[in-house]
Amino acid sequence: MGAPLTFPPLMWGEDAGEDAMGHAARRAALGCDAGLVSYVLGASQIEAALVFAPEVPLRKAMAMLPLCGVGFQNALGALAPPEVAVHLEWAGGIRINGASCGRFHVLSASDTPDDVPDWLTVGFTLPLLPSSDSPGDTPDETALYAEGCAEVDPPLLIEAWARHTLNWITRWEQDGPAPLHAEWRGLLHGVGEIATWDGETGTFLGADEDFGMLLRDADTTRLIPLTELLRRQP
Known part of the structure; x- marks a missing residue:
């Protein structure tokens, strides 16, 4: 069991053991404060999820999905070699050097767009190692360590994701969605296709x-x- 992860003010972590997203959703449904980061540090895959307490309707609060994606891209971009390209799919997929490498998911207490949900959670799964012994069988799928990122430390990546995500939350609250939209638009995979x-x-x-x-x-x-x-x- 490794040392607990360190998170910025207003955030704290819990080792979920398994299923970080499910753990975060259960804790949110029981009324935990926003800012909980649940995580799983597996040998071949990592997971992390963040709990939000929205104060705007769900259709606006869903901006936390691309926001968390941008936070992840910024975090991995800071830790990975400079030649590693990280992009985001509209529906939550993560692309590293053009190939699919994990994804983001979102859960909410409500799916009614005009409701202000009691809670919302956004989380990701990221494979560290290929799931197949023959990567050529799935050329559109990859894993972090297969893309020149073997030196990226998983706990540091989750900590960095939390920091960069908090930075974008602050910008979203102060400046609205425009700066986030501009950043995300430049990372979006598949536009024009x-x-x-x-x-x-x-x-x-x-x-x-x-x-x-x-x-x-x-x-x-x-x-x-x-x-x-x-x-x-x-």
Whole structure:
């Protein structure tokens, strides 16, 4: 058992043992304060999740998903070699050097867009080692250590994620979503490419001010709000 992780003011950690996201959601449902970071430091995969207590409707609070993603990108960007490229998928996926490498998830006490939920949790899973002995069988999937990041220390990565995420929370509260949107837009994977959501295929044009996906087919542009991620995973 390693030493407890260190988190910035207003945050504290709990070793979940397993299923960091489930642990965070259970603690949130029981009324824990916002700022809890639950984590799992596995040999081949790490997990971490952060509890929020939103004061805005869910459709606005869902900005915490891309915000946590940007915090992760900033954290790994600071710890990994400079040639390692980290990008984010609209629905929560993480891309390292172009290949899929873990993902973010979001849970909430409510899935009604205009409700102010009692709690919301955002967390990620990140594989450290390839799941297959033959990585060529899954060329679009990778793991952190397979991408030149063997020197990245998992506890330090989770601590750095918390710090960078807190920094973005502060900016979001002070300056609104515009700075976050600009940062996230520059990291977004697949813009301008063909994408499919809920059986509909079109060109992924980007996102609206609430980070909803804009999907354009031959005739119309469809807006897919982030709240849809609470109902299904792509």
